[in-house]
Amino acid sequence: MASEQRDQALVGLVLVSHSFEVAAGTAELARAMAPAVRIVPAGGMEDPESGLGTDATRIGRALEEAWSSAGVLVLIDLGSALLAAEMARDMLDPELKAHVLISPGPLVEGAVAAAVAAQVGEPLEGVDAAARGGLEAKSGQLGQEPLRKPAPVVESAAGDWEEATLALDIPMGLHARPAARLIQLFSTFDAEVEVLNATTGRGPVGARSLNGLASLQVRFGQQVIVRARGRQARALIVAFRELAKARFGEPAPGSEAQRQPPEPAASPPLEGLPAGSLRGVPASPGVAVGDVVRLSQPPLLVPDTSPGSVQAELAILDLALGETRADLGALRDSISLRAGEYEAGIIDAQILFLQDPDLVDRAKEGISTQGLSAAAAWSEASARARRSWDQIEDEHLRLRALDLDGVTSRVLAHLLGSPPGRPGGRGILIADELTPTDTAGLDPDTVLGIATVAGGPTSHSVILARSLGIPAVVGLGAEVNSLPDGMLVLLDGDRGLLVPNPSAELLDLAMREVGAIRAAQSRAASAAQEPARTVDGVAVEVAANIGSIADARLAVGHGADGVGLLRTEFLFQDAPEMPDASAQEAVYREIAEVLTGRPLTIRTLDAGSDKPLRYLARPPEANPALGVRGIRLGLVRRDLLRGQLRAIAAVAQSHPIRVMFPMIATRAEVEQVTRLLEEVRSASSARMEVGIMVEVPAAALAAQVLAPLVDFFSIGTNDLSQYTMAADRGNPEVASLADPLHPAVLRLIGQTVAAASGKWVGVCGELAGEASATALLIGLGVRELSMAPLRVPTVKAAVRQTNAAKARELADRAVRLAGADEVRLLLRGAALSPS
Numbered sequence: 001m002a003s004e005q006r007d008q009a010l011v012g013l014v015l016v017s018h019s020f021e022v023a024a025g026t027a028e029l030a031r032a033m034a035p036a037v038r039i040v041p042a043g044g045m046e047d048p049e050s051g052l053g054t055d056a057t058r059i060g061r062a063l064e065e066a067w068s069s070a071g072v073l074v075l076i077d078l079g080s081a082l083l084a085a086e087m088a089r090d091m092l093d094p095e096l097k098a099h100v101l102i103s104p105g106p107l108v109e110g111a112v113a114a115a116v117a118a119q120v121g122e123p124l125e126g127v128d129a130a131a132r133g134g135l136e137a138k139s140g141q142l143g144q145e146p147l148r149k150p151a152p153v154v155e156s157a158a159g160d161w162e163e164a165t166l167a168l169d170i171p172m173g174l175h176a177r178p179a180a181r182l183i184q185l186f187s188t189f190d191a192e193v194e195v196l197n198a199t200t201g202r203g204p205v206g207a208r209s210l211n212g213l214a215s216l217q218v219r220f221g222q223q224v225i226v227r228a229r230g231r232q233a234r235a236l237i238v239a240f241r242e243l244a245k246a247r248f249g250e251p252a253p254g255s256e257a258q259r260q261p262p263e264p265a266a267s268p269p270l271e272g273l274p275a276g277s278l279r280g281v282p283a284s285p286g287v288a289v290g291d292v293v294r295l296s297q298p299p300l301l302v303p304d305t306s307p308g309s310v311q312a313e314l315a316i317l318d319l320a321l322g323e324t325r326a327d328l329g330a331l332r333d334s335i336s337l338r339a340g341e342y343e344a345g346i347i348d349a350q351i352l353f354l355q356d357p358d359l360v361d362r363a364k365e366g367i368s369t370q371g372l373s374a375a376a377a378w379s380e381a382s383a384r385a386r387r388s389w390d391q392i393e394d395e396h397l398r399l400r401a402l403d404l405d406g407v408t409s410r411v412l413a414h415l416l417g418s419p420p421g422r423p424g425g426r427g428i429l430i431a432d433e434l435t436p437t438d439t440a441g442l443d444p445d446t447v448l449g450i451a452t453v454a455g456g457p458t459s460h461s462v463i464l465a466r467s468l469g470i471p472a473v474v475g476l477g478a479e480v481n482s483l484p485d486g487m488l489v490l491l492d493g494d495r496g497l498l499v500p501n502p503s504a505e506l507l508d509l510a511m512r513e514v515g516a517i518r519a520a521q522s523r524a525a526s527a528a529q530e531p532a533r534t535v536d537g538v539a540v541e542v543a544a545n546i547g548s549i550a551d552a553r554l555a556v557g558h559g560a561d562g563v564g565l566l567r568t569e570f571l572f573q574d575a576p577e578m579p580d581a582s583a584q585e586a587v588y589r590e591i592a593e594v595l596t597g598r599p600l601t602i603r604t605l606d607a608g609s610d611k612p613l614r615y616l617a618r619p620p621e622a623n624p625a626l627g628v629r630g631i632r633l634g635l636v637r638r639d640l641l642r643g644q645l646r647a648i649a650a651v652a653q654s655h656p657i658r659v660m661f662p663m664i665a666t667r668a669e670v671e672q673v674t675r676l677l678e679e680v681r682s683a684s685s686a687r688m689e690v691g692i693m694v695e696v697p698a699a700a701l702a703a704q705v706l707a708p709l710v711d712f713f714s715i716g717t718n719d720l721s722q723y724t725m726a727a728d729r730g731n732p733e734v735a736s737l738a739d740p741l742h743p744a745v746l747r748l749i750g751q752t753v754a755a756a757s758g759k760w761v762g763v764c765g766e767l768a769g770e771a772s773a774t775a776l777l778i779g780l781g782v783r784e785l786s787m788a789p790l791r792v793p794t795v796k797a798a799v800r801q802t803n804a805a806k807a808r809e810l811a812d813r814a815v816r817l818a819g820a821d822e823v824r825l826l827l828r829g830a831a832l833s834p835s
Ligand code: PEP
Pocket: 565, 567, 606, 695, 715, 716, 717, 718, 719, 720, 764, 765, 766
């Protein structure tokens, strides 16, 4: 979903050529530079197949496929290509036509330049400008005058600056995540922007560079000035104020997501500890014992070989950037699954470095003006960016330099063809410092603990270590580097200690502590396979949310009682068209087989809004979240819904299947989908439970009239919060408002249960995976919780510690509170008192 969200507003490209192969090859080349952009070739004639020529029907279909709310740029080759492209554009609805631009830019160079511009979120006009300038690099190489003067970046409608000054209300200062949100916000406006630190006088810096923003070193309470001019300057300033008011999407102080480093436990006296014990900063709690291991990456040395042509080196750099983007995208998805969305946001911020002009433009300049190789130019640009981070005085911000290192070294490793570093075995990993991307890739079964020479307890790397459950001590000093590989060490993440060659007694003590922790974990893990009941005997089904066959295996491994949400759109998001019923059946069957008798809840396609699918492209909507999404789209495209239901019903003949419909708002919708299901079911005689997602407040409020038509309700708190609070969950400026712990949302959950007339109610939004909310949800009457697979054992343990009667009292109090922060306080207090 995340990558779909990122794709949503990018300009699409259609490449028209007389030759099928030229269009397809150019598209392939451009996609290598910009994997997130929809690039659709429209080459040759439809009839005769593979004939040379251009074809308006084929171009029309390509326009639909490349459709984006940001518009589509068409690049053409010779003669009649323009006529055919114009015909295809004229066949579109007038409203859609306005979003299609035919560019005079050259086909191949223009497509590559346009794709790169689209990838960084340039608007349609900007992407066209990039395409038109596609020949400049070549003419520069040939020593000719530029074909045209470069256009000013932004034309200012009124030359006046709009300005906002405000004090930064983030305790950690303007660190990477809020800075990334700022850059994302600014990139959506047509305006030139500058940012200054008014308190220290640093700046101004351009607002598209993380490095630039970091160099301002804006700390908590300091005054930031944002100045904008151009067509949308005023709107940008308003949006900036709103984002600042929402603390740049950072969790409110004290909220669950704002995880603080652990309080150091009372340290034992150092006397008693063997000589050579090292004391550092406690970073991630827990005790670990193991052999010293290190990352195996060879040094990344740029070879002294002569570079290829400028064009070739630029292409090599773009390829490495694309490969790194793909790596980080995969890491992001893995962290989202293993740790959660908050932590995945850390990787999002790293991905922004890949489009930072301070790095990318400088490296490209190095290639084209100094004749450097891609690796040498990248390495120089990275070192220069690193130097400016090193000058930052703020300690928290300086820690973010590691984020930069993690990304720049990954790109360099791709440029040099060097594999990423891996721990040299199972044990305690010792390193100078770990970058967040290093840590995100660690496996807690192999890396038992982390000990670093430098680093601070608030670095992104440490936040990730904590969320992955790996004990860590940072800031141990250079001495730790003298410990040889293979030496047995004891690491205490609560006290910040590393003890080389621990004595038998200490080892015994530590092992008992490790044993106790492991016992609790393994109790949770082994009991994870058992059903979970509260202390007073209420059964709660703890299930998993999945989007692939691999997730299903993970779910079973972590003891999920079943699958409470199969997001079917994820299975097919990269397919060129919707897979037919038999292809879907095969996938559903394989998942059901992995689940070996556990229930599988299949949600019908939930496309639209934040989950666009290219084969279900729709005309742009002013408010896609309030538009044709979820079941509304299913009822427009009944052919697809029927096919999906047929596949589901076929699997239901031999497996326990629940079918669930997304985004239901009315009884009429439920009647229509159940009728469709009946048609399909009567042909197959399949039995299955039928449920709906409660994501729209209307469904919660009218649960009483919906209940007779269904077997269960599953509450999607992600959407229910966004619709209740009227706050787009994908918009960082307001996403923190869409808080599922807001009493208004909790009341809707309670109301759904009360009106469900005995039908069971589950929750499958992110809230279900928060162990701190388990008692509250049980108290509200929820009896099924579905979450990221790795959360299952912990939530099952939380269920077992809950007293359902007391939980009801807790829920009664929570719904009467004023806001989400108060609910969090209540939950923290409840966690401290025995159940
Ligand atoms: C939800 O809205 O809570 C939900 C689980 O659905 P999704 O996140 O896929 O929209």
